[in-house]
Amino acid sequence: MSPYTRYLWLTLGVVCCLLGVIGALLPLMPTTLFLILAAACFARSHPEWHRALLEHPHFGPSLRLWETQRAFTPAGKRAALIGIAAGFALSIWLMAGHPWLQAGLFAFGALLATWVVRRPSIAKLAMTKK
Known part of the structure; x- marks a missing residue:
C-alpha cells in the first residue's frame, strides 16, 4: 500500500x-x-x-x-433500532412541507432498520475475546 x-x-x-x-x-x-x-x-x-x-x-x-x-448483541440491535427510529422520525418531522424528501427519508430508514433486524444477534456471554 x-x-x-x-x-x-x-x-x-x-x-x-x-x-x-x-x-x-x-x-x-x-x-x-x-x-x-x-x-x-x-x-x-x-x-x-x-x-x-x-x-x-x-x-x-x-x-x-x-x-x-x-453480528450485534441484542441490546446493541435494540439501541440501533431505537436510534434509527428516533433519528429518522426527527428528520422527517423537520422536512415538513417536502413530501418527496420525507418519503425518501422514510424509505431509507426502513431499509436501514430492515438490514439491522436481519443481522444475527449474539448474547454477550457467547462472545469471546480474540
Whole structure:
C-alpha cells in the first residue's frame, strides 16, 4: 500500500473515531457504526490503533463481535433500532412541507432498520475475546 493510501485510510479512521466519540455524547448520533468504520480504516493503516479499539473495555466486545461474526448483541440491535427510529422520525418531522424528501427519508430508514433486524444477534456471554 502506498504511503498516500495509508494516510487516507488513517485520516478517514480518525474522522470516524471522532464522529463515534461525538455520537457517544449526542443522543441521536450513532457511536458503534462510526467505531466499526474507524476499526476497518485502522486495520488498513495503523494496526496499533485497530488493536486499541478492539481492546477498549466498553466498545471492544461489540467491535470484535462485528469483525468476527458480523453480528450485534441484542441490546446493541435494540439501541440501533431505537436510534434509527428516533433519528429518522426527527428528520422527517423537520422536512415538513417536502413530501418527496420525507418519503425518501422514510424509505431509507426502513431499509436501514430492515438490514439491522436481519443481522444475527449474539448474547454477550457467547462472545469471546480474540
